[in-house]
Amino acid sequence: MKLKHQPLRFYLLLFFTLIIGKINAQQTLSGLTLEGCIDYALRNNLKIRQVDLEQKESQYRISEVKSKILPQVSGRGLIDRNLVIPTMILPGELVGTPGTKIPVQMGAKNVLDFSIQLEQVIYDPSLFVGLKIARTDQELYQLRGLLTEDEMIYNVSHVFYGLMGSSEELKDIDAMLSKQQSLAEIVHEKVIKGVSRQVDLNRIQVNINNLKLNRKKVENIVFQQNNYLKTLIGMPVEEVLRVDYHLSTSETTPNSLISTLDSSHVELDILEKKKEMIDYLLRQEKNKYLPTLSSLVSGGYQFQSDQLRLTKDPWYNSVALGLRLNIPIFDGFAKRNKIQQYHFQKQNIDFQMREMQQNIVSNKLNAISQLNVSLSSIEDQKQNLLLAEDNYNKTNLLYNEGLIDIIDVFETETTLLDTKIAFTRELINHKKAEVDLLKALGKLKTLSKY
16 A cells, blocks of 8 residues: 555655745746846836837727728618608699699608618828828837836836945944954953953943844845835746845946947937927828818618518619718818917927926036046045054954953944945945936946946
8 A cells, every 4th residue: 555655645746846846936036137137127017018018009000090091891781661651742743733732652661771882082181191190109109118118227226226235234234243243252251251341241242232223224124125126127026036236346437438328318309209290280280171082982782662572673773983072161260279289389399308408418417426426435435444444453452452442442343334334335326326327318228338
């Protein structure tokens, strides 16, 4: 019996192992760089996927406009049962009794009428302009898609660098916590030997507890930033995301970016495309003053009889050819008012473009200024860090020789930790200022190259 159950147990164990392995593979995604996060977001961000759907929808709008240029075919069917045959009044002259009116029933009790009609547009200038409007609308959606990608890249970059800074701050706290714990062990040995005081050990322990409390706060910030980053890139929150980064101390100057990149702004392109769209709408509205012409072909069969017997004799066919000319005469000034609206909309876009150009110049100058300030701050914080590390090492030597109090050690440790965190924040601020300048230049997609 045991031998019979062993294969079953083996397959069950294998099955659950594969399921658990698949779940773990789905829930764990580690080592994403900034470039990897951006690439993941371009494929999974919900807003970008919405824009993709809008672009596909715009393609069908073009097809919808094109369909109006093709022949329009429609069919009609009618079945009537006249319970009372309609009566018409005919003049008596028809039967030789002038001056009298003769009521005559006309028609049959059963009427069946089936017809088909084909209509083809020959001339309709508004329709052909409508096709250009639909294509311009599609191009507008494409530009909006690029703008959505830029906004996503900007937000992902800022959150990524924020997460990087918090993670580095957590490492600095852990490093200082490790030093404090090592110092606590040394002081504990000295207290046992009677060389140090218990009060010094207590102070160290208080400092350790404060560092642990601060660590929990920073750890919570890292947790929140990590979840926010997952939301931005379109990753399920329940999955595990680990970022892979290298906090470089090399600085990027504004000139190194400006000299290698040409400015390009999707926002201005969108306004230009909107202006082009209004030009087409204006032309379409003016074309509505012109006549339209279409051809018409129709044919059908009709059955009329008092007896509902679908024989061959009571059926009658009909075929018609014709042209339809529509000449607009007066619409209560509707088209004129619409045209004036489009003129004001064009002027409004001109003002928006001027404002946008001013904002672009202002944002560029601000980003250059911020990048220069961060460069200067990095150099200052780098010098402060060297001094803080030197003071910390010398203070530890003096304390070990019993020349200074433990309070002095705490002060230099606090200064060192604060200086490390400040230096890290300046590096992060420099990266964020770099992103801001790339945004001002309209070149966020080149971010991963720098």
